[in-house]
Amino acid sequence: xxxxALDAAHDHDSHDHKPHGWRRWVYATNHKDIGTMYLVFAxxxxxxxxxxxxxxxxELFKPGMQFVDPQLFNSMTTMHALVMIFGAxxxxxxxxxxxxxxMQVGAPDMALPRLNNFSFWILPFxxxxxxxxxxxPGGAPAGGWTMYPPLVLQNGASFPMLIFSIHMMGASSILxxxxxxxxxMNMRAPGMxxxxxxxxxxxxxxxxxxxxxxxxxxxxxxxxxxxxxFFGTTFFTAAGGGxxxxxxxxxxxxxxxxxxxxxxxxxxxxxxxxxxxxRKPLFGYEAMVYAVASxxxxxxxxxxxxxFTVGMPLAAQLFFMLSTMLIAIPTGVKVFNWTATMxxxxxxFEPPMLFALAFLFLFTIGGFSGLMLAIVPADYQxxxxxxxxxxxxxxxxxxxxxxxxxxxxxWLPKWTGHMxxxxxxxxxxxxxTIFVNVLFFPQHFLGLAGMPRRIPDYAVQFTDWxxxxxxxxxxxxxxxxxxxxxxxxxxxxxxxxxxxxxxGAHGLEWELPSPxxxxxxxxxxxxxxxxxxxxx
Amino acid sequence: MAQEDxxxxxxxxRSALFxxxxxxxxxxxxxxxxxxxxxx
Numbered sequence: 001x002x003x004x005a006l007d008a009a010h011d012h013d014s015h016d017h018k019p020h021g022w023r024r025w026v027y028a029t030n031h032k033d034i035g036t037m038y039l040v041f042a043x044x045x046x047x048x049x050x051x052x053x054x055x056x057x058x059e060l061f062k063p064g065m066q067f068v069d070p071q072l073f074n075s076m077t078t079m080h081a082l083v084m085i086f087g088a089x090x091x092x093x094x095x096x097x098x099x100x101x102x103m104q105v106g107a108p109d110m111a112l113p114r115l116n117n118f119s120f121w122i123l124p125f126x127x128x129x130x131x132x133x134x135x136x137p138g139g140a141p142a143g144g145w146t147m148y149p150p151l152v153l154q155n156g157a158s159f160p161m162l163i164f165s166i167h168m169m170g171a172s173s174i175l176x177x178x179x180x181x182x183x184x185m186n187m188r189a190p191g192m193x194x195x196x197x198x199x200x201x202x203x204x205x206x207x208x209x210x211x212x213x214x215x216x217x218x219x220x221x222x223x224x225x226x227x228x229x230f231f232g233t234t235f236f237t238a239a240g241g242g243x244x245x246x247x248x249x250x251x252x253x254x255x256x257x258x259x260x261x262x263x264x265x266x267x268x269x270x271x272x273x274x275x276x277x278x279r280k281p282l283f284g285y286e287a288m289v290y291a292v293a294s295x296x297x298x299x300x301x302x303x304x305x306x307x308f309t310v311g312m313p314l315a316a317q318l319f320f321m322l323s324t325m326l327i328a329i330p331t332g333v334k335v336f337n338w339t340a341t342m343x344x345x346x347x348x349f350e351p352p353m354l355f356a357l358a359f360l361f362l363f364t365i366g367g368f369s370g371l372m373l374a375i376v377p378a379d380y381q382x383x384x385x386x387x388x389x390x391x392x393x394x395x396x397x398x399x400x401x402x403x404x405x406x407x408x409x410x411w412l413p414k415w416t417g418h419m420x421x422x423x424x425x426x427x428x429x430x431x432x433t434i435f436v437n438v439l440f441f442p443q444h445f446l447g448l449a450g451m452p453r454r455i456p457d458y459a460v461q462f463t464d465w466x467x468x469x470x471x472x473x474x475x476x477x478x479x480x481x482x483x484x485x486x487x488x489x490x491x492x493x494x495x496x497x498x499x500x501x502x503x504g505a506h507g508l509e510w511e512l513p514s515p516x517x518x519x520x521x522x523x524x525x526x527x528x529x530x531x532x533x534x535x536x
Numbered sequence: 537m538a539q540e541d542x543x544x545x546x547x548x549x550r551s552a553l554f555x556x557x558x559x560x561x562x563x564x565x566x567x568x569x570x571x572x573x574x575x576x
Contacts, residue, residue, distance in 0.1 A: 111548045174563065178555040186548045212559050220566025227570060235573070 018518050026121075029113035030518060031098045032415070034120050038095030039408075041123060043484060045087030046401075048131070050477050052080035057439075057473035060466050063458050073456035074142035075134065081145035085262065086169045087127050089396065092404045093265045094119075094176045097204045099415060101180065103509040104198045106189025106530065108519040111182040119175040126168035133158035144454060146251055147222065149236040149244050153229050163226045170215040177211035180204055189508075191527040195286065196534035198507050200407075202289050203268030206296045210257045210264075213300075218254040221247060245310050252303035260299045262396060264292060266363075266403025267334060270356045272507070273406050274338050277353035278345030279504040284337040291330035291337075298327050308379045317376045324374035331367055335360065350502070351425035355406035358398055358433045366394030369444065384454075387447025393440045398433070405432075405483070412487065413501035417515040418494025424486050431479035438472030507533045 018024060018033075028034050055076045059067050068076070098116065102109050110116050134140040138156020141147075147162070155162065184205050188197070197205075224247070227233040234240025236247045267288075275282045282288065304312060304320040338360055347353075369391040373379055382388060405428075413419050442465035447453075451462045458466065500510045511529050512520060 112552055115552075170563075174559045178552065178559060181555055182548060182551045186544065186551050212555065212562070216559065216562035216566050219563055220570055223567045223570045235570075 028117055028120075029109075031102050031110045031113070031116065031520070032516070032518070034110075034113075034116050035095045035098030035100075036415075037120055038091045038098060041120075042088050042092035042095060042404075045083050045091065045127065046480070049080050049083035049088055050480065052076045052083065053473060054477050056080065057470040059456055060458070061470040062467065063460050063463055065457055068456070070456045071139055071142055074144075074454065075140040077454055078141045078144055079130070079134070082130060082141075083127070084396075085145065085258070086166075087123070089262050089400050089404070090169075090173060091123060093204075093207070093262075094173075096200075096265065096269075096404070096407050096411075097176075097180055100411065100509060101183055101201055101204060102187065103512060103516060103520045104201050104507055105184060105187060105192050106508050106521045106525045107183060107187035108521050110179050111187050112179045115175055116179050119172045119179065122168050122172040122175075126165045126172065129161050129168070130165040133161040136161070146248075146255070147225065148251075149225060149228065149247050152225060159229060160226065163222045166222050167219055170219045173211050174215050177208035177215075180208040181212070184208075189521065189524040189530060191525075191530045192508075192534075195289070196530060198268075198534075199271035199282065199285070199288055199292075200265065200268035203264045203271075203292050206292050207261050207264045210261050210296055210299070214254045214257045214261075217250060218258075221250040221254065224250075245307070248307045248310060249304065252306045253300075255306065256303045257296070257299040259392075259395070260296060262400045263363075263403070264296065266359065266400050266406075267292060269403050269407040269410070270338060270359055273352045273356040273410050274341050274360075275506070276410070276502050276504045277348050277350060277356075278342045279347075280341055280345040281506075282337070283340035283343075284333070287333055288337055291333040294330040295327060298323060298330070302327065305374055305379075308376050309383045321374055321376050325371065328367070328371060335364055346504075350409075351420075351422060351429055352406045352410035352502075354426070354429045354433075355402045355409060358429070359402045359406060362394055362398030362402070362433075362436070366391055366396075366399055369394065382447060384452055385447035386443040386451045386453055389453050390440050390443035390447060393443070397440065398436050402432075405429075408487075410502070411509070412490060413494075413497045414509055414512075414514050414516065416491050416494065417496060417513075418490050419497050419501065420486050420490035420494055424482060424489070428479060428482040428486060431482070432476060435472045435475035435479060439469055439476050440472070442466075442469045442472075 018030065019027060024033060025037060028037065053076075055068060056073065059065075059073055098110065101107075136157040138158060141152070141155050141158050141162045143152040143155060152159070152162075184197070184201060224233070224235040228235050228237060228242075234242040236242045236244045238244065271282055271288055302320055302324045304316060305324045308317055308320070349357075369387070373382055373388065373391060409420070409425055446462055446465050446469070449462065451458055451466075497514050499513055501514060502510075508521075508525055508529065509516070511525065511533065
């Protein structure tokens with residue numbers, strides 16, 4: 001439970017030399033300030049993308065056309081995905097990385113602070129451009145976030161805006177990833193060996209390598225779309241000797257590792273939270289590291305499971321089916337180790353632990369439906385139905401988003417020096433968990449019954465479960481409003497906490513005052529401190 | 537502060553340049569390939 005005792009007075013602010021006013025943010029080079037900006041940006045995008053989801057679920061509440069025309073509906077599905085993936089989840093992870101990696105490895109800041117500033121400030125421009133495409137003739141991109149040609153080439157004025165914004169997001173991610181790799185490889189305190197690093201740092205290191213490897217592939221793919229549209233090339237046009245299926249191969253060579261970019265840091269957070277609230281070291285630390293690395297490796301050789309129905313040789317289908325199923329092995333190792341960590345532990349259920357436990361159960365449901373989708377003959381039935389929508393939302397909402405929530409609730413007392421309202425956080429957890437299941441579980445039934453995805457209207461037999469799903473969506477959306485409220489309250493008037501906000505917490509970040517000094521570790525932590533933190 | 541250590545600064549610079557070169561080669565390499573293939 002939280003240690004609310006006021007820590008011994010610390011005068012770290014006297015060495016801050018931090019700029020004030022708008023300069024502090026626009027010229028920010030401090031890892032905590034940039035982390036905060038990433039997190040605020042991600043939260044804003046979460047609500048913008050969430051509002052788009054509300055439009056989608058409102059239209060699907062009952063059959064027939066109610067509120068939006070089909071073009072706007074398709075724009076909403078496309079923009080919801082782009083905003084949530086590139087604007088909410090990825091920046092939230094980068095924000096958490098910025099806040100935590102220097103503190104966890106014993107460094108004063110990130111290795112490349114100006115690059116850090118640049119990586120962040122690209123994002124508001126990218127998303128202003130993308131979101132402003134809602135107001136151009138022809139409307140926002142509406143061909144799905146996967147941007148398959150030839151459909152995407154039919155977009156109007158929004159098409160180049162989409163391509164340019166994707167380039168900017170990619171550049172931001174790559175620069176952020178370089179910063180993470182360089183920080184972890186060079187800025188670790190003496191004694192912080194690779195196998196003493198916290199799991200969150202490990203998962204981010206592997207995620208950063210994935211980002212550097214696959215974001216350029218996306219850039220290449222969208223550049224080919226651009227030249228097909230404006231410069232007379234025919235990469236993806238059959239009439240000119242091109243092949244639209246080639247785009248799908250290139251896109252998913254990026255797209256599948258991207259799924260792991262979204263989820264691996266959540267594995268890291270859960271691996272921090274569960275030991276803390278089980279009051280036991282993580283079970284099988286090294287196995288966890290190797291499992292994450294294996295998952296990352298396998299993510300490069302499974303991409304075509306997203307496109308089994310395009311017509312590929314049987315041998316290719318078999319290869320991609322079996323390689324996909326292989327991912328269940330390291331994932332199983334992780335789920336087993338998290339469970340074994342709790343075994344005979346002295347468990348308590350504070351908000352971060354609740355979110356981590358919900359992650360464990362609900363992400364596993366997403367994993368199992370993924371295994372179902374990996375079976376080629378079964379996939380012919382599920383392809384492009386709501387079953388797929390249910391599957392990836394289980395992976396990304398109670399998976400990635402709950403991982404972010406667990407991380408924020410875990411480290412918020414460290415960042416602010418204040419404890420949040422635990423009762424309100426518990427309400428946030430229970431409402432989110434109940435409604436996320438009401439929202440997404442019925443979509444499995446809709447998909448199995450044959451309801452296609454990305455349609456604004458549907459046959460009447462799908463009405464009941466769509467109504468249930470929409471009610472779940474409204475409940476989930478409303479309950480998220482508690483989150484910024486709770487953070488605001490925490491910053492303004494939360495009870496003071498000591499260095500170690502959670503009694504069972506281990507790791508270098510808990511050796512620093514709460515809130516930590518402007519430059520995290522100005523003196524490298526001692527080996528004894530590092531050894532105490534790395535008690536896995 | 538650790539960042540003021542000149543050897544560390546040099547290591548950070550080398551490492552950053554290396555990874556920037558890798559990423560830039562990937563990024564612009566893919567785009568260059570696109571343009572070269574497309575202009576045939």
